[in-house]
Amino acid sequence: MYHKPFFYRLLPALLLATSGVSATAEPREDPAFAEEEDFLGELPVVLTATRLSQPAREAPVATTIIDRELIKASGAREIADLFRLVPGFVVSHDNGYTPIVTYHGLSNEQARRMQVLVDGRSVYSVVFGGTKWTDLPLAIDDIERIEVIRGPNAASYGANAFLSTINIITRHSSETTGVFARANVGNTDIRDAYLRYGDSRGDLSYRLTLGYKHDTGFADRYDSHQVRMINMRSDYQLSTSDTLEFQLGFNNGEMGVDSKTLNAEDEKNNKNHFAQVRWQHDLSMDENVSVQLYYIEEETAQIYDVTIPVLGRVVADNSYKASRLDMELQHTRQISRNARVVWGGGIRRDAATAPGYFGTAEIPFKDLYYINNLYRIFGNLEWHLTQKLLFNAGAMWEKTDLAGSDFAPRIGFNYLFNPVHSIRLTASHGTRSPTLAETKSNFRVPVYDSYLPTLPTTPSDFVSTMWRGNENLAPETITSYELGYMASLPQKGFTLDIKVYREELGGLIYMDENKIYEPTDYYDFHYEVPGNFGDATIKGVETTINYQPVRNTRFVVSHSYTELDSALPKLLPDQGNKTAPEQIFSFLAMQKFPRRINGSLAYYYVSESDGLGSGKPIPAIRRLDLRLALAFSGRKIRGEIAAIVQNALPDNDYIDWRNDNIFERRQYISLDVKFI
Amino acid sequence: MLCSLDVYASTLNVTLVPSRDDGAYQRVLGAIVSRIGEQPAADISLKIVNLDELRKNSREIDQAADLFIPIGIRATEHILRQSVNSPVLAVLVLRSSFNATLKRSTEKTPAVTPSGTRRISAILLDQPVNRQLHLTRLLFGTVKRIGIPLGPDSQPLRAEIADLAQRLELSIEIENIDSADRLMQQLTQLMERSDVLLAFPDPLIFNRRNVRYILLSSYRKRIPVIGYSQSYVKAGALAATYSSPEQIGKQAAEAIIELQRNPSLRFPAIMAPTYFSVAINDQVARAFGYMNLSAEDLAQQIRQLERNLQ
Numbered sequence: 001m002y003h004k005p006f007f008y009r010l011l012p013a014l015l016l017a018t019s020g021v022s023a024t025a026e027p028r029e030d031p032a033f034a035e036e037e038d039f040l041g042e043l044p045v046v047l048t049a050t051r052l053s054q055p056a057r058e059a060p061v062a063t064t065i066i067d068r069e070l071i072k073a074s075g076a077r078e079i080a081d082l083f084r085l086v087p088g089f090v091v092s093h094d095n096g097y098t099p100i101v102t103y104h105g106l107s108n109e110q111a112r113r114m115q116v117l118v119d120g121r122s123v124y125s126v127v128f129g130g131t132k133w134t135d136l137p138l139a140i141d142d143i144e145r146i147e148v149i150r151g152p153n154a155a156s157y158g159a160n161a162f163l164s165t166i167n168i169i170t171r172h173s174s175e176t177t178g179v180f181a182r183a184n185v186g187n188t189d190i191r192d193a194y195l196r197y198g199d200s201r202g203d204l205s206y207r208l209t210l211g212y213k214h215d216t217g218f219a220d221r222y223d224s225h226q227v228r229m230i231n232m233r234s235d236y237q238l239s240t241s242d243t244l245e246f247q248l249g250f251n252n253g254e255m256g257v258d259s260k261t262l263n264a265e266d267e268k269n270n271k272n273h274f275a276q277v278r279w280q281h282d283l284s285m286d287e288n289v290s291v292q293l294y295y296i297e298e299e300t301a302q303i304y305d306v307t308i309p310v311l312g313r314v315v316a317d318n319s320y321k322a323s324r325l326d327m328e329l330q331h332t333r334q335i336s337r338n339a340r341v342v343w344g345g346g347i348r349r350d351a352a353t354a355p356g357y358f359g360t361a362e363i364p365f366k367d368l369y370y371i372n373n374l375y376r377i378f379g380n381l382e383w384h385l386t387q388k389l390l391f392n393a394g395a396m397w398e399k400t401d402l403a404g405s406d407f408a409p410r411i412g413f414n415y416l417f418n419p420v421h422s423i424r425l426t427a428s429h430g431t432r433s434p435t436l437a438e439t440k441s442n443f444r445v446p447v448y449d450s451y452l453p454t455l456p457t458t459p460s461d462f463v464s465t466m467w468r469g470n471e472n473l474a475p476e477t478i479t480s481y482e483l484g485y486m487a488s489l490p491q492k493g494f495t496l497d498i499k500v501y502r503e504e505l506g507g508l509i510y511m512d513e514n515k516i517y518e519p520t521d522y523y524d525f526h527y528e529v530p531g532n533f534g535d536a537t538i539k540g541v542e543t544t545i546n547y548q549p550v551r552n553t554r555f556v557v558s559h560s561y562t563e564l565d566s567a568l569p570k571l572l573p574d575q576g577n578k579t580a581p582e583q584i585f586s587f588l589a590m591q592k593f594p595r596r597i598n599g600s601l602a603y604y605y606v607s608e609s610d611g612l613g614s615g616k617p618i619p620a621i622r623r624l625d626l627r628l629a630l631a632f633s634g635r636k637i638r639g640e641i642a643a644i645v646q647n648a649l650p651d652n653d654y655i656d657w658r659n660d661n662i663f664e665r666r667q668y669i670s671l672d673v674k675f676i
Numbered sequence: 677m678l679c680s681l682d683v684y685a686s687t688l689n690v691t692l693v694p695s696r697d698d699g700a701y702q703r704v705l706g707a708i709v710s711r712i713g714e715q716p717a718a719d720i721s722l723k724i725v726n727l728d729e730l731r732k733n734s735r736e737i738d739q740a741a742d743l744f745i746p747i748g749i750r751a752t753e754h755i756l757r758q759s760v761n762s763p764v765l766a767v768l769v770l771r772s773s774f775n776a777t778l779k780r781s782t783e784k785t786p787a788v789t790p791s792g793t794r795r796i797s798a799i800l801l802d803q804p805v806n807r808q809l810h811l812t813r814l815l816f817g818t819v820k821r822i823g824i825p826l827g828p829d830s831q832p833l834r835a836e837i838a839d840l841a842q843r844l845e846l847s848i849e850i851e852n853i854d855s856a857d858r859l860m861q862q863l864t865q866l867m868e869r870s871d872v873l874l875a876f877p878d879p880l881i882f883n884r885r886n887v888r889y890i891l892l893s894s895y896r897k898r899i900p901v902i903g904y905s906q907s908y909v910k911a912g913a914l915a916a917t918y919s920s921p922e923q924i925g926k927q928a929a930e931a932i933i934e935l936q937r938n939p940s941l942r943f944p945a946i947m948a949p950t951y952f953s954v955a956i957n958d959q960v961a962r963a964f965g966y967m968n969l970s971a972e973d974l975a976q977q978i979r980q981l982e983r984n985l986q
Contacts, residue, residue, distance in 0.1 A: 036748055036768055036801050039877060039905050040700045040921070043884060046891040047912030052963040067898075068868075144896060172896055174889070175864045200860055240888070387968075419967040488965050491817040548819050551847045638865075676861065 044240065049334040050288040054382060057422045057486050060392040060412035061151040062499040064544060070556060071143060073590045073600035075627035075644040077184060077192065077213075077668070079140055080133040083166070084604050085586050086148045087499075087542040087558035092611065092618075092657035096188075096217020097134045097225035097255055100611070100657060103150065103164045104538050105564055105580025106508065108612040109657070113432055113476070115161040118168045119247065121276050121294045124160050126322035126350045127357070129435040131166075135272040135298065137229040137249030139194050139209045141182060141672070144171040150499065150542065152430030152480050154408035155380055155394025158346075162432040162478055163503075170247075173198055173235045174205035179675040186644075186668020189216040189224070206234035217256070220660045222265040227253030241282040248275050257302055262314060268302030286334035296324045303356075311523060312450030314464075317356030322436075325349045343379035350374070352436050359442040370440045374400045374433075390414040392426070402439045403475045406431040412482075424484040431475040438509055438530050441469040447523060464523035467511065470530050479504045493548030500541050508534030510569050536566035538580065552592035560584045571612075578610035578617060596631040598640075611657050618655050623663075624648045639673035687719045688936040691741040693727055693755060695748030700921040704747050704768050707925025708932070718936050727751050743935060745928060749773045756781035756796065763795035765943060767928045768921060770877060771802045772829035774946075797943035799927055802877055803904060803917045804948040805836050806844075806985060809874075810978045811917050811954065812902050813844055815966075816872050823849045823870025823899075825863055827878035837876075843985075848874075853881055860889060867894060873901045875908065875916075887911050900964050909955040914964060915971075916955050917978065923951035954978070 056063055064086045076082050080099030083089040092100045094109040102111045112129030115122065118138060123131055149157070149165040157165045176198040184192035191214040198207030209231045217223035229251040236244045250273040258265045276294035283289060304316040330344035351369040352358070358370060380394035392412040399405040412426030443466040450462060480503045487496040510533045515526035540562040548554040561583060566576035585605040592598050602625040610617045629642035646666040647654070656663040692708065694701035705724065712720055723741070731754065744764045746752040752766040756777060766774060778796060812822055822841070826834055834850060841848045851866040853859055859881065867873065873894050875882050882890070882904070891912040894901050903913030906920075919927075927950045935941050954971040961969050 035750075035773065036700070036770055038879065038883065039770060039801060039907075041907060043887050043907045043911040045911055046888050047895055047957070047960055047963075049959055051892075051895070052959055055963050055965045057965055058962070145898075172893060174860060175867075175893055175896075177861050177864070416967055419969075490965055491815065493817065493819040551819050551821070676865070 045285050048282070048285045048288075049340065050282070050286060050332040056495075056497070057416060057488060058382070058390050058392075058414050060394075060410065060414065060424060060426045061149050061153050061428075061482065062484055062497060062542065064148040064150065064558075066146040066148070068144065069554070069590070070588065071140065071146075073588060073598075073627065074602060075600065075625050075642070075646065076140065077190070077644075077670075078133065079136065079138070079143070079146075079168070082146060083148070084602070085556060085558060085588060086150070087544055087586075088150060088164075088540070088560040088562065088584060089148075090581060090584065090606055090609070093218075093661055093663075094657060095221050095257075095661065096215065096223035097227075097253075099133045101131070101133070101166075102579075104503070104540075104562060105578075105609070106505070106534070106536060106566065106568075106576075106612070107579065112435065113160075113162040115157050115165040116168070117157065117165065119170055119245075119276065120278065120292055120328075121274065121296070122158070122160075122324070122326065123296070126296070126298060126324050126436065127320055127352045127354065128437045129160070132270070132272070132298070134213075134225065134227060134255075135251050135253065135270050137231050137251035137272060137274065138168070138170065139196070139211050139229070139231060141180065141194060141196070142170050142176065142207075142209055142231065142233075143168060144175075145169045151426070151482055151501065152408070152428045152478050152503075153394075153410065154396045154398075154430040155378055155410045155428070156342075158376055158378070158396060159398050159400075159406065159408065159431050159433050159475070162430050162476070170233060172205075173207045173233045174200045176207045177205065180672070181674075182670065182672040184668050184670045186215075186666065188666060189214065190666070190668045191215070203237035204234070205236075206232065208232045213253075218656070218661045219664065220662060222256040222258035225253055225255040227251060227270075243280045245278040245280075246276070249273060257318075259304060259316075262304050262306050262308065262316065264304050264306040266302060266304055268300055268318070271297075271299040273297055288332045290330045290332075292326075292328045292330075294324075294326050298322050307449075310451070311447060313448040314445055315448070316445045317354075320352060320354030320357055322350065322352035324351075338384040340382045341379065343377070345377040346375075348374040348376075350436065352440075354441075356445070357437060357441050357443050359444050370436055372400055372402045372436060374398065388416045390416070398431070398433070400433050402436070402471075403433045403473060406433075406475050420487055420489055422486050422488075424482070424486070426480075426482045426484075428480050428482075430478045430480070432478075433475050434470075434473040434509055434530075437469065439469045439471050439473055441467060443467050445523075450522070462520060462522050464521045465518055465527040466524075467528040467530075468516075473509055473530065474507055474532050476508050476532070477506045493546075493554075495544075495546045497544045498541065499543075501539065503536075503538040505534075505536040505538070507532035508536060508568070510534050512569060531569075533569040534567065534576075536564060536568070536576075538565075539563045554590045556586075556588040558584075558586045568612075575610050575617075576612075578608065579612055581607045581609040583607040598627075598629045598631065600627045601625070602627075616659055618657065621654045621656075622649060622652060623654065624652075637673060637675055639671065642670045644668055644670060687721065688743065688932065688939070689721045689723065689741045690743045690745060690932055692722060692724045693730060693744065693746045693751040694724070695727055695746070695750040695752075697726065700768060701747045703921035704925040704928070707922040708745070708929045711926050711929030712932060715933055718933055720932060720936050727754060730754060742939075743932065745932075749777060752798075753777045753781070761794065763943070764797070765928065765931060766796070766798040768801055768924050769798050771800050771946070772832075772878070774798045774800065795942060797945055797947065799924060799931070799947045800949060801919065801924065802948075803919070803952060805833055805876070806840050806982060807917045807948075807952065807978055808876070808902060808904065809837070809840050809844055809846060810981045811915060811974065812872060812874055813846055814974055814977055815900075815902070815915060815969075818845045818847070820871035821847045821849055821869060822872050822874050823851065823866045824874045824876065825851050825853055825866055825878075825881050826876065827853045827880035829880065830876040830878040833876055856880060859886070863890065864893065867897055867899055870899060873899055875901060875904050875913070877904050882908070898964075900960070903955075906955045909957045912957065912960055914957060914960050914966075915969070915974070917952050917975070918955055919949035919952045923953070924949060926951055952978075 110130035116131040147167040180196040182194040196209040211229040214226040231249040234246045274296040278292040280290040299321045326348040328346035350372040376398040378396040383391045395409040410428035414424040416422040482501045511528040542560040545557040562580045564580040568576040587603045590600045604623045606621040631640045746755045900914040903916040954974040
């Protein structure tokens with residue numbers, strides 16, 4: 001089944017409905033005279049218990065917040081670069097436009113054990129898992145805040161909220177009105193441009209962002225990319241108790257690809273688009289329901305067609321097309337002064353086709369889709385047992401076509417000793433469902449005009465199977481124990497969070513070292529099948545400090561010590577264990593100088609590591625990023641010009657995941673202007 | 677006896693005019709009456725006049741009254757329009773509306789009457805600037821940037837705010853808002869460069885219509901709001917200093933008693949409310965990471981700081 005036509009047919013109707021109602025909205029009047037009655041009278045309660053989110057010291061799991069100030073100060077052009085500020089996170093690159101964001105290692109170039117949400121929309125890739133950061137139709141300037149939940153939290157974010165969850169929250173459209181533009185120009189041919197227009201009329205507000213990104217990637221790789229994107233968000237206040245949020249995005253890019261195995265270079269085309277609607281309704285001050293519906297489609301077109309001496313003409317089709325339709329209902333209720341319940345359910349349909357990976361069709365994108373239906377229910381309870389003791393419990397039950405059903409509970413206690421000190425103790429269980437690629441793939445490469453003299457008979461054509469999916473895969477499991485300590489002194493601008501944890505992972509899905517014999521494959525005679533082969537235990541300590549000693553100075557420091565003990569197929573224990581670097585450190589200092597000059601300095605350190613599939617071990621990485629900005633303003637204009645240097649240390653080119661990814665110094669100028 | 681003659685001579689006739697017969701006006705009235713009642717020795721005669729009756733028949737106005745106390749701006753406006761020579765002490769009025777009413781009435785009826793300048797004073801409902809700044813400082817220290825939107829009515833406070841902020845070593849960001857057209861945009865810009873939002877009453881900015889926008893969008897940015905009234909705190913502001921009608925009434929009663937003791941006393945033209953409380957929204961405070969904030973302690977600390985500042 002294919003849902004796109006229906007969904008998109010719905011959109012104009014929704015848009016019309018919104019604009020129609022807004023036209024009849026009552027005009028605003030200005031109260032001319034301050035009467036004490038307005039002052040003394042009752043106002044509607046706006047920040048009701050259901051609208052307030054759980055503060056960090058009451059949350060069951062360690063959470064890192066990246067706010068707009070940090071986003072700016074980090075000097076990041078790419079969203080993925082922001083996660084360098086989060087303890088335990090490593091950001092590396094499979095190629096110039098494919099960041100790999102991992103937490104606690106164990107990952108190859110597709111970081112599958114992490115959930116990524118944008119305004120509640122799961123952008124976890126339908127086919128391979130992981131997140132295609134460059135293909136998100138989202139401008140970094142439209143982000144309000146990123147919340148990184150470090151630890152499994154399936155009860156709140158669904159399966160795949162395995163090792164962590166990244167929750168990106170975009171800015172409300174009423175806060176991005178007017179014209180905004182940004183341009184970045186730098187070495188490696190950095191050419192980015194963003195243009196945003198937003199307006200707010202009464203109860204309706206909207207914005208439209210256009211973006212273009214370009215750079216040439218790593219010097220020794222064929223990995224230039226250019227991406228164009230459109231993103232639209234609209235918020236409509238239907239009534240005092242109803243809000244409607246509507247988003248659309250479209251992304252289209254061309255990227256260079258290179259293959260070492262095939263000794264080939266090519267171009268690929270990636271498309272990614274989505275539509276999302278959320279309706280929120282307040283039943284009362286203590287009760288709220290929301291319904292969310294979204295549709296995502298991702299598409300890649302790329303075929304290697306190369307002639308390899310001796311072997312013949314090899315056609316490797318990496319194209320695929322996938323979609324996700326998801327609906328979720330959520331109900332929040334403050335059941336008493338001390339207890340709040342959030343529960344809900346959802347259904348999702350993931351569908352994909354790929355002539356090469358799945359062997360679904362000879363001709364690309366016929367409606368031969370592999371489908372994975374998913375049904376889930378979830379519930380969470382926050383209960384203040386006493387003024388100081390808080391109990392958090394949650395669970396999720398999920399059923400998927402690919403991997404049956406699983407149950408993920410979480411239980412935790414937070415104890416608030418006093419306004420400054422608090423501790424949390426949480427145990428949780430999580431799962432990761434196998435991806436479509438892991439279960440259904442049948443990656444076959446046809447070889448034409450072959451001449452293999454070693455073969456008993458010399459065939460002219462054959463098909464080589466690279467790997468196959470495994471329909472009997474079980475979900476990966478994680479059981480995590482976390483002890484956290486938090487100190488917060490809001491008056492002193494200081495917070496400290498220390499997390500000590502132990503994670504036990506089982507049934508990790510990896511390719512088998514025992515290849516399956518395939519006599520008709522004259523190239524390899526073997527192919528691989530994934531299985532629940534891996535196990536790992538991870539222990540560690542993660543620390544974050546946020547400190548603003550004086551008004552114009554702010555520091556954000558994070559450190560993680562990780563001990564990974566793994567048993568992974570095809571790898572020596574030491575190799576697998578090094579997928580999680582032992583030491584990761586980040587330091588970001590922000591300083592406001594006189595004359596509207598802002599400076600920031602970021603230092604990152606990642607100890608020696610080994611990425612799965614990255615080839616050789618990756619030496620320790622030291623990286624210094626600098627940003628110096630000058631703000632300016634006129635009568636109708638406000639802006640900032642900034643110079644950013646990434647990897648500013650002299651003679652410090654470092655290996656970024658792959659041996660041929662050499663991260664050299666990168667510098668660019670960023671100009672942003674807002675017309676007011 | 678000289679003494680009894682003195683007491684006789686100092687009988688103070690006070691006419692109280694509530695703007696309405698219910699709600700806050702009655703609470704002020706009740707507080708005045710009960711506070712005066714605690715002072716049985718004082719020779720004070722209280723007369724309560726209904727505003728509507730007064731409007732119907734302006735001759736009702738008691739020219740013999742020694743002091744008029746209109747409660748609320750409507751009663752104040754009416755009293756100021758009458759040609760009475762007795763001193764007027766308006767209570768439960770907002771600074772901006774009192775000043776506007778005063779200006780209008782002096783334009784219409786010259787302030788100078790045959791007996792000389794009319795003595796008009798007010799006990800305001802708005803909290804003094806320093807009190808709100810003290811509260812902000814106690815909650816956030818001196819490191820956070822305090823965003824302050826000022827509209828046409830609150831702009832006169834600008835110099836005072838800037839001066840006090842400097843003395844208290846607070847970092848402030850002021851945004852002048854002149855019209856409702858670009859209000860949202862300007863507030864958004866202000867929030868971009870603020871860590872805390874501090875509200876001073878201004879009907880252009882803080883009104884029933886905008887309360888939702890202001891509190892929701894500030895919370896989305898995790899910016900706490902310091903309100904100026906109990907209702908703003910209930911709606912979702914983190915905290916505020918405020919004076920209840922009872923506290924205003926108590927202060928008015930004490931002014932009456934003082935005047936009775938010293939008939940030549942002249943009230944300052946504008947008096948800030950002396951008695952005040954701190955309101956805290958516990959849920960919002962918790963969401964911002966505060967625990968066990970005591971409104972009573974904060975009020976006590978502010979009182980101490982106000983004494984030190986003097």
